[in-house]
Amino acid sequence: MEELLGAEPDDQALAVIGFCLTQLNRCDPDWIAAHAGLLLALDEAWRPARSWLSHGRPDPVLLARLDRTGLWEVLCAPHAKGALDRVFFALLDEGEPLGPAGVFLAGLAGRPGGSEAVSVMLSRLATYTARTARDEVTERAAGIWRAAVDAGLPAAALRGAGHFAFTDVLKEDTWLEFTAATIGQQPDLDDVDHVAERAARTPHSPAAQLIAATVLDHASSEGYRRALTIRHAAALFAHAPLKTLPSEKPCALH
Incomplete structure (x- = not known):
């Protein structure tokens, strides 16, 4: 060598x-x-x-030794999914070898192509969390998601968080809280039909109603995802108590 x-x-x-x-x-x-x-x-x-x-x-200690600016540039390049996986493994490490998750993600999102990189990483993190189904991984993944929401990232960086709709190991109250906080910054989430479907599990929840109303307002105007989003949102509002329905603006279910 x-x-x-x-x-x-x-x-x-x-x-x-x-x-x-x-x-x-x-x-x-x-x-x-x-x-x-x-x-x-x-x-x-x-x-x-x-x-x-x-x-x-994956090796969080080795990853932490890499030049940070160079690492962000690699993560922003095309076909960087493998590198993004190494990063979220390091962010899952409770020792925080890359420093606070929100600070790292803000630095990445601030580079050209960085918002897309963060979005892809959140989506892949959600998939990994769902497949692993371990409490410690779920807790750390939720912390990364929350850090991303609190970091003031560009809205495009949060799109991939919609994929957490598939993460059944995440407690329903936690998913509702974090999704409601996310759509407050980025209403155009990935997998929006599945986001509406999961929200429909808890029609009595004000957070679920807010999620459904918001995704309806911002869902694509055509295609099967739009149709499914409308169907799931309609099911939610059909079972929600009238006194708790969002009243700030009407929800068009057409």
Whole structure:
């Protein structure tokens, strides 16, 4: 590896080193530190850290050692889903190796393409949380979502939070509270029909009624998602007590 690092860049060999970077860091962190300039730089596509971000095993400690600005730039690039997964794994770590989630997400969202990157990461985080179904993961994921809402991000960065509608392991009251807070900033959520469907589970909840009314006002004007959104919202309002229905503005169910 010493010879490979000192020679002209060999894309395939360096990609293999990058793929194994987590294992190398655990076996010999001093060697990684001694070669950090070559291994952990992010300025070129052939750098081992770049292949590790896409394909290597998650390692929050290693991720925290990467240049923060360079990391944000990689996350904003096309086809960065693997790197975004590494990041949300690190944000799930209670040790906060990347610092407070809201601060990190605000820094990412502030870069060109960063809002889309945050949105995709929230969506993938929701999927992971639903599949894992562990209490500690659910609690940390909810904390990341809340941090994103509280961070004052551009509205586009919150679209992916709509995917939390699939996360049944998240308590209903928590989902309602966080979704209502999210649509206050970004009413055009992803999976809006599923958001309306989940809200319809609790028609007596003022938060659920607010969610349904808001997604109706901002749902696409055509297509099957619009039809499903109307159907689920209509079901909710059909079972909601009249005295608790939103009264600030009418909801068009046509």
